[in-house]
Amino acid sequence: MNERDSEQVAQMFTEGGYTVTKDEFEADAILVNTCSVRDQAEQKALGKMGSMVRHRQKRPHVVYGFMGCMAQSRGNELFDNIPHLDVVVGTQKYHKVFEYVDSILQTRMERRMDDLKLTYKGDHICDIDEEKDSQNTIKDHTVESIEPATFVSIMQGCNMKCSYCIVPDTRGRERGRPIADIVEECKDLVARGVKEVTLLGQIVNLYGRTEFPKVDGKSPFVQLLEAVHAIDGLERIRFTSPHPIGYRDDLVEAFTYLPKLCSHIHFPMQSGSDRILKAMRRPYKNEKFVEIIKKMKAARPDMAITTDIIVGFPGETEEDFMDTLNTVKELEFDNCFVFRYSQRRNTPAADMLEQHSEKTKEDRNQRLLAVVNEIAQRKNNALVGSVQEVLCTGPSKNNPNTLTSRTPQNKIVIMEGNPDRLVGKIMKVRIDECTGFTLYGTPIIESIED
Ligand code: 5AD
Ligand code: SF4
Numbered sequence: 458m459n460e461r462d463s464e465q466v467a468q469m470f471t472e473g474g475y476t477v478t479k480d481e482f483e484a485d486a487i488l489v490n491t492c493s494v495r496d497q498a499e500q501k502a503l504g505k506m507g508s509m510v511r512h513r514q515k516r517p518h519v520v521y522g523f524m525g526c527m528a529q530s531r532g533n534e535l536f537d538n539i540p541h542l543d544v545v546v547g548t549q550k551y552h553k554v555f556e557y558v559d560s561i562l563q564t565r566m567e568r569r570m571d572d573l574k575l576t577y578k579g580d581h582i583c584d585i586d587e588e589k590d591s592q593n594t595i596k597d598h599t600v601e602s603i604e605p606a607t608f609v610s611i612m613q614g615c616n617m618k619c620s621y622c623i624v625p626d627t628r629g630r631e632r633g634r635p636i637a638d639i640v641e642e643c644k645d646l647v648a649r650g651v652k653e654v655t656l657l658g659q660i661v662n663l664y665g666r667t668e669f670p671k672v673d674g675k676s677p678f679v680q681l682l683e684a685v686h687a688i689d690g691l692e693r694i695r696f697t698s699p700h701p702i703g704y705r706d707d708l709v710e711a712f713t714y715l716p717k718l719c720s721h722i723h724f725p726m727q728s729g730s731d732r733i734l735k736a737m738r739r740p741y742k743n744e745k746f747v748e749i750i751k752k753m754k755a756a757r758p759d760m761a762i763t764t765d766i767i768v769g770f771p772g773e774t775e776e777d778f779m780d781t782l783n784t785v786k787e788l789e790f791d792n793c794f795v796f797r798y799s800q801r802r803n804t805p806a807a808d809m810l811e812q813h814s815e816k817t818k819e820d821r822n823q824r825l826l827a828v829v830n831e832i833a834q835r836k837n838n839a840l841v842g843s844v845q846e847v848l849c850t851g852p853s854k855n856n857p858n859t860l861t862s863r864t865p866q867n868k869i870v871i872m873e874g875n876p877d878r879l880v881g882k883i884m885k886v887r888i889d890e891c892t893g894f895t896l897y898g899t900p901i902i903e904s905i906e907d
Contacts, residue, residue: 491527547585653693729784730777761866769818771809
């Protein structure tokens, strides 16, 4: 989601005549989009911003800005600790970043003409207000960011109140974009070569529940899926992340009659203990989560499921942790992201008394990861020798001489081949090898459409 928001900002700078650069040494403005979900992410962003002050020494006009969740939750206080910081822009104001940065930059450039030795102070801008309809502002893509598989933001905010989570505080109430606008954006992407879209929201299956009515018993989210599915030339649809609340049969059924929906969901479980789910203020029982997964696997036998789990939540006993471990073993997730609980400001769990030591969290983290990895590797190994249908998305990050692709189950398959012929193509590959989470394959040439 942050990447998608950053892309919107980048596109506005491009339209304003700027060039996006990955080289911080040549940038006139350096913006850090921040995540607050865990403390580690905030510390990383603060460290990065601190270390970049050196560019100001050589190029005194450089504008520094924080955007996103940490900007939203800390606001003006960020200026106290980071003297070179110029701009702080919250999560509902991404569309204003260009205007703010450009105005500071223009002023500095003009002043620099008069006095090259001037140091610049007092230009701070902090905007973390709410903005009505801000969900409709994340809609543009940069040319570079349009890959065969691209993300589309369909909503902002979350009305849930999970007791550990800072998101409702930083991202505000749920606000959905109109279906017609989302379809328009997807059509435009398809016209520019996109084959797969991932619909993005904090709580994606509840899209539109406060704005748009049900039609024929179908939720606004299923209506959206049907509308996106009808786009000619779009081959694959994914979404992330759904929540067990509001994961109804209309969504399960959609997987039986919408073939472009990929056989994969990332479905955060957080804990397998009912006691902990209650303390987390997730208003359902583990049994319901398991039941939804069983229904999804019945709807699509090749369905892959990945999840998020928090270990070491305050008060989590060894027995609670074992409930999580056993559910993981029972459900055999294709992959799990395991997080050590991190205390977040203004969240109820931060004040709970039975906080765990880092040692306990790390111990549970390692024990859970061992089980998760064993299951994931076993499942991936079983694919060696099989033929999978993949979408080739571009050069591999680790080795740009090879190409990367994904199966409908979202497994990464690395292969060799001519990028001009293969990128953006859906094709069959034979899986030759597996190293943990990565599969290696060979395209079956006859099936490549030219
Ligand atoms: N501590 C650890 N993990 C967290 N997550 C959200 N808040 C916290 C927290 N305070 C995890 C959840 C969520 C994922 C994006 O981050 O598992 O699904
Ligand atoms: Fe956070 Fe819970 Fe909302 Fe997910 S559903 S964003 S974990 S409050």
